[in-house]
Amino acid sequence: MDEPLSNLDAKLRQSMREELRALQQKLGLSVVYVTHDQTEAMSMADQVVLLRDGKIEQQATPTVIYQRPASLFVAQFIGSTKMNVLLLHGQKIAGTEITVPAPVGAISMGIRPEDISFSGDMPSHVLSTEFTGADLLVHTQIGNQPLTARADGKAVISPRAQINLGWQLSNLHWFDAEGLRIQ
Numbered sequence: 001m002d003e004p005l006s007n008l009d010a011k012l013r014q015s016m017r018e019e020l021r022a023l024q025q026k027l028g029l030s031v032v033y034v035t036h037d038q039t040e041a042m043s044m045a046d047q048v049v050l051l052r053d054g055k056i057e058q059q060a061t062p063t064v065i066y067q068r069p070a071s072l073f074v075a076q077f078i079g080s081t082k083m084n085v086l087l088l089h090g091q092k093i094a095g096t097e098i099t100v101p102a103p104v105g106a107i108s109m110g111i112r113p114e115d116i117s118f119s120g121d122m123p124s125h126v127l128s129t130e131f132t133g134a135d136l137l138v139h140t141q142i143g144n145q146p147l148t149a150r151a152d153g154k155a156v157i158s159p160r161a162q163i164n165l166g167w168q169l170s171n172l173h174w175f176d177a178e179g180l181r182i183q
Contacts, residue, residue, distance in 0.1 A: 002034045017044055038078055042066070050074055072179035075110050081137060083110045083173070084147050095143025098122055103174050103182050110173035113137065116149035118157075120166015128159050140165070 004020075005013045021044045024031050035041055041048050042062040049059045058070040069075035075083040086109050087094040088102050093109070100109060122142060130137040136151040140163070149165060151157060174182040 070181050072175050081113045083112050085110050086145050105176045106174040107177050108175045113148045113150040115171035117166045120164050122165045124165045126161045
């Protein structure tokens with residue numbers, strides 16, 4: 001199927017995704033489904049083949065692609081809010097005094113917005129907020145680098161506020177100079 005839902009409105013598209021997936025599973029069909037819509041790919045696929053410039057960037061289950069992206073390209077392409085990527089200077093987040101346990105060869109660190117907590121010891125300056133209903137995207141800055149965190153939509157966070165952020169080390173992703181994941 002080559003982008004079969006591309007001309008549908010958002011509500012009908014969601015309904016048709018569910019119908020197509022249910023039909024495929026009921027009939028036990030193998031289907032090659034081509035789409036530029038990552039929501040379609042992630043919600044309908046058993047396996048995703050993510051292409052970049054005609055080459056396979058990563059092939060895996062939707063869960064693996066989201067939770068263990070093979071490259072910076074995948075990390076920032078997949079997700080309704082892309083993964084944050086912070087440049088490193090040795091063991092510190094560039095432009096700050098914040099130390100991180102970066103492995104040898106890491107020049108950048110990734111963290112998904114939903115993996116950032118609003119308690120911790122990393123000072124951050126709120127630049128703006130974006131209310132999306134269930135979520136509040138909080139666009140901040142650590143040092144001179146942008147960082148987006150996801151809060152519950154009921155949260156009240158004012159632009160220009162000073163907040164402290166944190167994260168679990170297990171949620172960090174490390175990338176080398178070529179943009180490849182460091183395991």
